[in-house]
Amino acid sequence: MQMTETEMMLKGYGLTTAEFLYRMPDHLNILNTFVWQDYDLAPDHPRLFKFIEFWQDEIEGPLHSVRFTHRREVSPGEWRNCQGEFTLH
Template sequence: MKTSETELMLKGYGLTTAEFFYHMPDYTHVLNSFVWQDYDLAPDHPRLFEFVEFWQREIDGPLHSVRFNHRKMISPGEWRNVVGEFTLH
């Protein structure tokens, strides 16, 4: 049974977006890019590194660089003390 995205976010997962720059197999001086997204755990990023290992093992285009960003979609709510209330009309 696959875990839903909401359940993953509640378990601390966040959306990781990575942009892979790689050399074209037949034209080694040409760089191309590929964008990958998945829910992952920071700071270790096991799913991202699993995909990098898959790329190095299975894909012909050698990696040049990887740039990634991680964002938690659900975070603790902010609490503030409200001292007064204004009512208009």
């Protein structure tokens, strides 16, 4: 059974965005870009590295470079128990 996005965030997953620069298979001097996003665990990034392995095994365009960023959507200090909320004009 797959976890929901909220469950993943509570377990420490964050949104990882990667930009792949790769060479066109027929024209190796031309670079193209591909953007990938998924929830992943830092600092090991198992899903990102699994995708890179898939790319190297299955896709013809050789990778030139990969640039990525990671952001935890929920951190421990962001959750708090509220009993009520007041709005002032």
